[in-house]
Amino acid sequence: MKLPSLITCRIGVIGLGYVGLPLAVELSKSKECLLTKIKLERRVIGFDINKERINELLNGYDLTKEFSSEELKKADFLEFTHSEERLTNIDVFIVTVPTPIDISKQPDFEPLKNASRLVARVISRRNSEVLPIIIFESTVYPGATEEICVKIIEEETGLKYRQDFGCGYSPERINPGDKQHTLTSIKKVTSGSDLNVAQWVDKFYGSIIIPGTYLAKSIKVAEAAKVIENTQRDLNIALINELSIIFKIMNIDTLDVLSAARTKWNFLDFKPGLVGGHCIGVDPYYLTYKAQQLGYYPEVVLAGRRINDNMPKWIAEQLILSMAKKEMIIGGQEVLILGLAFKANCPDIRNTRIIDLIKNLRSYGLLTTVVDPYVNINDAEMKYQLQILNKIPKDHKYGSIIAAVDHKEFSSITYEEWLNISRKDTIYIDVKGILPRELNPIRI
Ligand SMILES: NC(=O)c1ccc[n+]([C@@H]2O[C@H](COP(=O)([O-])OP(=O)(O)OC[C@H]3O[C@@H](n4cnc5c(N)ncnc54)[C@H](O)[C@@H]3O)[C@@H](O)[C@H]2O)c1
Structure with a gap:
């Protein structure tokens, strides 16, 4: 033929x-x-x-x-x-x-x-x-x-x-x-x-x-090349996530450390954060599944997956810890979560780890409002039975604000605009390093 x-x-x-x-x-x-x-x-x-x-x-x-x-x-x-x-x-x-x-x-x-x-x-x-x-x-x-x-x-x-x-x-x-x-x-x-x-x-x-x-x-080589591209990225982020946990205990700002380390020519430029989406948080499991079928237990790849999958819980705990230190009543506090998409400037909510963050926060009795300008409201409702907003409500002040996704609409909010939606004691959690330093955010 x-x-x-x-x-x-x-x-x-x-x-x-x-x-x-x-x-x-x-x-x-x-x-x-x-x-x-x-x-x-x-x-x-x-x-x-x-x-x-x-x-x-x-x-x-x-x-x-x-x-x-x-x-x-x-x-x-x-x-x-x-x-x-x-x-x-x-x-x-x-x-x-x-x-x-x-x-x-x-x-x-x-x-x-x-x-x-x-x-x-x-x-x-x-x-x-x-x-x-x-x-x-x-x-x-x-x-x-x-x-x-x-x-x-x-x-x-x-x-x-x-x-x-x-x-x-x-x-x-x-x-x-x-x-x-x-x-x-x-x-x-x-x-x-x-x-x-x-x-x-x-x-x-x-x-x-x-x-x-x-x-x-061969086809097998091409398949392997693709799956390791994302596995490598997942592991690099897991390392930085683990370092950010260590630095939090040491009271050092991870982003400050990364800015310093980045000045070396061969330092790999990864940032801490939530690993969601259809690729990086998923593909390594295809590789580890097959490796285990063939009798090999992949220690490093699965350790990275565990660290990344655990980040939403860890971020929620940082907020609770900070509220407890300020002697705030936790149950019933309103948290504004900025971003639902798994990454910046896109409407994709597949496998977004922000869902885990929301579940963790709600398990402590916190009330969550989720805003994402990119995500289709019906899509969020259909996939996660979650009601979201496309715009930050004006004239409402939140006890906590979590900048979870670095959508450009969030990165461009000014210090004064943040204050308009904040109380005097608002706690800020900055997952993506976009909040002004003057707000004194907890940076992940
Ligand atoms: N999204 C990415 O950035 C990206 C990048 C590289 C590789 N990939 C890989 O590419 C593949 C597709 O990813 P995607 O992001 O486009 O997925 P997607 O969910 O956006 O789209 C898949 C489409 O396939 C349709 N579909 C499902 N089953 C079907 C069937 N039996 N017949 C016909 N249509 C069917 C769905 O309705 C959907 O519209 C995945 O394996 C993914 O891992 C995705």
């Missing part, structure tokens, strides 16, 4: 979230191929099982805030659908579905398995001389793409891997909300089921990625 045309192939992107939507939009642009300079004329079907998401996209609304309505309207060669039938005649499938963890922090492969079953159904109905190529972008442990996804496709179609269909793995490195590190501006790791397919996958991404691609030795 021949490989799909790099210029006119028909592409199906399965899962239109933070990763899938930007990819579908970019691939559908009719522009010059960066490698051959030939005009790309690819048709893209963007498929998602979430009908609401599809309807919103069809109406020009992107909940992830990566695209404006005008940008979505410009994507002429992109069709949004939740109908499986529309995927007929696709040459290249790109699977970008979530890979979360369950309540016991074990990998949840259900979305990936369901997407593999969907691809299997579609390619078994296919009638073409062109070799279908299925590229996976979801973050997994090394080996999972072939052990789980390829196995499902083989079993459900009766087709033979490498002979009747090819596979690729190309991890995504985008950073939602970051307008500098975008899909086409970050070097992309590629891989494939055999040399021919690997080179095809490499050229496929090379056609749109400006800094180029890196063709990994």
Whole structure:
């Protein structure tokens, strides 16, 4: 069977979230191929099982805030659908579905398995001389793409891997909300089921990625590279979080220490904080799960995870301790929590550790008000049964204020404006180092 045309192939992107939507939009642009300079004329079907998401996209609304309505309207060669039938005649499938963890922090492969079953159904109905190529972008442990996804496709179609269909793995490195590190501006790791397919996958991404691609030795190597990028980041933050706990006991300001240490050329610049989101706080568990299956207990990686997962409790305790020292009555005190998203300037609340912070504070009888200008109010209600506000209430004074996320709207609040929402004895907890020093905040 021949490989799909790099210029006119028909592409199906399965899962239109933070990763899938930007990819579908970019691939559908009719522009010059960066490698051959030939005009790309690819048709893209963007498929998602979430009908609401599809309807919103069809109406020009992107909940992830990566695209404006005008940008979505410009994507002429992109069709949004939740109908499986529309995927007929696709040459290249790109699977970008979530890979979360369950309540016991074990990998949840259900979305990936369901997407593999969907691809299997579609390619078994296919009638073409062109070799279908299925590229996976979801973050997994090394080996999972072939052990789980390829196995499902083989079993459900009766087709033979490498002979009747090819596979690729190309991890995504985008950073939602970051307008500098975008899909086409970050070097992309590629891989494939055999040399021919690997080179095809490499050229496929090379056609749109400006800094180029890196063709990994195998799918397993590419999977491992992705999972360690986030594991390394998680561990670096865990170290700084542990240091911040030690420095608190020593009565030293962690951010002051970091400013001093950063002057050395090879000091790694990490800050303490809550590690949430769909990647850094999740991906290491995929690696540790597989390592344990293979009989190795990963001491360091899991220690880092424990430290990071424990930070919300530790932050809540700092507030309670400070209230106790001031002889304040704890039950019924009002706490303003600034930020619910797992990181700055983005509406993503998946796996946000601020939920743990809220639970901890409420367990002491504190009353919490959560404000996040980016987060969709219905999204917070649906995911966490949490009522939030998009704006800080005016003329209300809080007993405690926790700056949990460094959204630009919070970083730009002036000293006088902070005082307007504070009492004389307000306690400030500064998780992200954004509060004015004059407020004398407890810095994490
Ligand atoms: N968000 C990031 O910054 C980021 C960065 C790099 C890698 N990743 C990885 O990329 C993958 C996707 O992440 P995301 O952030 O885009 O997730 P997301 O939750 O934003 O989007 C996933 C989409 O897939 C859809 N979906 C779920 N099951 C499906 C199925 N069976 N068929 C079709 N659609 C389905 C969902 O409805 C959702 O719209 C994950 O493995 C993640 O770890 C994410």
